[in-house]
Amino acid sequence: MNETWQDWLFFGLALLALALVVFAISGLAALILRAIARKREWANRLIVRLRWPFRTLLVVIGLWVVISTRYPDYHARGAVDHTFLIVLIASTAWLLCQAILFATDLAIARYPIDVADNRRARRARTQLAVLRRLVVVVMVFLAAGVILFTFDEARALGASLLASAGIVSIVAGLAAQSTLANLFAGIQLAFSDAIRVDDVVVVEGEWGRIEEITLNYVVVGIWDERRLVLPCTYFTTKPFQNWTRTGSELLGSVELDLDWRVSARRMRDELDRILERTDLWDGRAKVLQVTDAVGGFVRVRVLVTAIDSPTLFDLRCFVREELVDWVQREHEAAEPAQHVLVEQRKAPSKRSAGENGAAATVPPAEPEEHRHDGLFSGSPEAEQRAAQFTQAIPIVRLEEEEAERADGSSPAGGPPSAE
Template identity: 35%
Template sequence: MTEWYARIAPSLPDWAGGTVLAVTVAVLAVLIALAIHAIAFRLLFKVVKASRSEADNIVLRRLARPTRYALVALALVLVGREIPALATVWERIAGFVMPALIGWIALTLVHALVKTLKLRNDIEMEDNLRARSAQTRLTIFNRLATFLIVFVTVGLMLLSVPGVRDIGVTLMASAGLAALAVGAAAQPALKALISGVQLALTEPIRIGDAVIIGGEWGWIEEIRTTYVVVKVWDERRLVVPTNKFLEEIFQNWTKTTAQLLGTVYLYVDPATELEPIRARFFDLVEDNARWDRRVRHMQVTDLTRDAIEVRLLMTAKDSPTLYDLRCDIREALIQWIAAEMPEALVRGRVISVGEDGKALGPPSARALALMEAGSGG
């Protein structure tokens, strides 16, 4: 190729001819590599399109970009064996380019793998405990793997710089003091990182869990290596350090199952007949689509001087549905009692006692009229 180029450009100096030749060959190699990549991936996309699995499409789409640049780098390596000038330039940048490409491809494969596994664990189903557990572990694994791949890739790229390598050797000579300084400075970050690994292994919380922490009720929306995002019922987000879920007490309403048991409390007059309320409660629960048909129960749980405490139990498939179910039943029962059993409403009583210490009966109409006239009413 060099002799062919020398025949068509005899007037150019040797250095100029070598440079133009290297650039020309490099451009041709890049164009050929891009053409091969485009043809190959077009055929692969046609094959994957015929498949019903979404995982194949995800992997292929994510690998398209990094493999394109990897194929370009391979083409430059192959032509560099024949063109000395191109080989010299490539040797200077290969220490940066190759680790970056390998790290990019590894990162892409990890993200594609996590994405495909998440598709197989749908948390939209009713009994989604296993799916939420799998998604939580996949999310934390994805974060840790991303951190390790980026860390190793940057380290390999820096090692290709002679000055940085010499600095590393010098630092190793004083590794004792350096280790103490780095350990003291990185203690919070390492603690948070270890906490993230503990969350993945022990699973005190999962994505989608209903929790109460810091007096706030919400759902676990996102789990990262250093913090957890809790979505509160009023659309606020709590950013909670990861170690808080390992060192402090919190409530997890969906630790073993997404199905929950909820309560509604009513306070009625002590003289109230309870069977009509019980029958109405059963009818309301049965007619409500949010009830999962597991538990419906009514109990008298307390008695005070002025009221009876009635506890109504009901179940639903998850915490948002249970909250709405409780609100529906509470509202419907209050309206029904006010319309059909007003005597059940809690009221205050005044008992008159005569001189003999016995309770007097209710005042007569004449007595009430005299009391009203005496008060100026």
């Protein structure tokens, strides 16, 4: 009885010493990292990530050493050692996974996305997020495999499975076809740069932003705060719109159906004044054109540009509201209305133009100040946009052609014309 009491006392003292050693080692490590954290921010993140996995690993190793030393001839020593081996493998895998998460967090923090041009940062964040999940999954599977192979029965089963690997691989492939397809699709999305975190996309008729890319699914945050969850294979097998693939700048349109008495020139002047009053317009392009004139109305289309899709939406709404307000306030004749024209047919006049030898009256040409720039003509910027749709064929302006004819040379720089 006295010997048993001494055994338990020794075991309790050993556990107390173990606890003191564990807390001393972890406290010393934390003290060193906190000293580093005064100059380096990453040290605080390392403490948060590795504190409990590190302590757990120290406790498992210490307990194993204490029990092995105190009870070397215990009848269930094999089972106890096997249990400690499994716990040691699991705690080591936990520590490695947390170290991997810390490293990826540190790398992701180097790429902020709250900047104007964040295309490279979004690409890096997407790849790192998928990579960290992939590495953690691999680490978990490796730890589970190592734990299984600590059992003799599992090793025998593994040898038999390797003998029939062909049949097993076919069955496993058919059973996990969808899962494996999503897994490889997620990896492909991360490294093919098709979509990135924070990209603006249009999928299934919904406009939203990529919030998360995993190995199985992609989460799209819809503009009205809904969440659209799609499998990774959707983005590798179906077409979708990516509005920020190479840049965030966009061109948007505003269309108005107005009366035939509308003055396009006055509307252009008003559009200039509207865009000067707002910071939503990025100054790249502004165009007002009459694109249709059928059905009793004149269709006026305004094209404006903005730095990104949310800004463009607000800019289109602002321009539309201001133009409607201007029409109601300053140009009531342009308000859309249905007209019925009733006229009495008259006999043709004998004094029509040309009968008495006089030439028909030709309407005067439009003054130079009333000429306007179009989307693909009239200005250097517009002609540069047109060149993108004409395989970079140079556009020779009319004035240049006339000057070259006056000099006796062809527009393309060839031999002089016969004239």
